Amino acid sequence: MSQEETGAEDRIDEESARKALSEQQLVRREKLAKLQAEGRDPFAIVTWKQTHHSTEIKQGFEGLENKDVSIAGRLMSFRDIGKAAFIDVQDRDGRVQVYLNAEGIGEENYAHVKTWDLGDIIGVEGYVFKTKRGEISVHAKRMVLLTKAIEPLPEKYHGLKDPEQRYRRRYLDLVMNPQVMETFKKRTQIIRAVREYLDTRSYIEVETPILGTIASGAAARPFVTKSNALNLQLYLRIATELYLKRCIVGGMERVYEMGKDFRNEGIDIRHNPEFTMIELYQAYADYNDMMELCENLCSFVAQKVCGSTKVSYQGTEIEFAAPWKRITMVDSVKLYGGPDFSLIKNDEEARELAKKHGLEEELKKKLKDCSKGDILNAAFEKYAEKELIQPTFIMDYPADISPLTKQKPGDPSMTERFECFVYGRELGNAYSELNDPIVQNDRFMQQAKERELGDDEAYMFDEDFVSSLEIGMPPTGGMGIGIDRLIMFLTDSYSIRDIILFPTMKPNNQ
């Protein structure tokens, strides 16, 4: 018995005592120890020349027949028929079958390959051919074990089903469920298409701080963290808005940032505490320009990634082609059976209306603290929101729930703001940006009051941002789009956890 072998077996004994290894775990560890003792440690291998992927071989069969290829991937299936065997090798793109026998790879190596396990990472060199049953395959000439998997894979037919394990151990989900790999490839394509659309229209992509002493730009509770070096409490950003507008003040004219925002709120099928958002700002534009940009951007991305502007989401056809329906918030409430807010003159009348229509449940604050705007918003959520299945712009939001938005000319209680809804869910939010520093200062003051009254989601006062407006921000249109939500629609994903590789999970104390 060599030194190495002693060491390896001792290690297994120790591990076994610590963790109570299953039979299968022990078998694989022993196989590894034996390989290492024989001087063929798979973990000592550093490279493999991969000339082709599985789909290239299958799609390019005519040009590749009888030609040599070198592939690599995970051993997913082993059909041993005695003096020959068929195995499936899975790479980034999918699987390709490999045929092997003793004549092809040599007697000794053939016996060695038979000791490999499902899940091992292997390299295969051979020529491309078609089996009698017509499956395009690689006839192996050389096979190398590149990495040993010392844990067994989930079941080959049913795969990994347990949602908890799929989210916690996404690597297994990716190995076992091809649809998951497709979804995440599509996620990348969507993000790339969004960038392409904006980059070709002279937008500058920037990066703004995630850590800051003020978390503003949205109504949400932030995560709190701390800088040791500065001995300072910091927040993780909840929006990029106020920094991007500073870029507009600085003269960038068109900017965007796509990245993570963090909101310290509930988790459900539509919300993950960290999520990807794009915000973009365009000088000399207003919310009407943002509507056009939004519908054109979304239909461009859908066309590019899904091959059509029409996609199926959870059994419902969604048509992303421009133009989308446009309707004011007041009109939408009326249209879907709610009261007519155009007849309401003041907060008092609005409160009466709220009582009459049973809106108290929808309101976040006590009725007596609610403005007409709060009540209109509640009525919208009750009557209209869930009806907005096809992409729809809801225009003109109450000023008191829109502290960063320009008022409507002629109606200071309303703002030039829209949100777009798809399948009853908010997808985006845009304004004609408020650029009057004095009004902005007043709006922040109002938010500060709300905060004092206990609303911990009221906007934090950002004095430096007001200072930037004092230097002068051109009239600007801005928009935010929830990238995760867009990806959900374009990949027909029910839950946001299905389009985030590693969704937030509680630790499972095992």
Add this chain to the structure above:
RNA sequence: GGGCCGUUAGCUCAGCUGGUAGAGCAGCAGACUCUUAAUCUGCGGGUCGCAGGUUCGAUCCCUGCACGGCUCACCA
């Protein structure tokens, strides 16, 4: 946070009225040179999520806890 449901072999799942657990895949041993959920023969594999309680006896009934799923609430 509330309600409902789930947690059994590496994985996918059975397990009836309480009597210490089964199948398929995977694994191990063997047969098979065109299989593809390969097939055939044989064998091994369990802290029934955790902690209590009731009971002669608990995977099963009760309580609490943990994690997860769905849902309502919250959430721009």
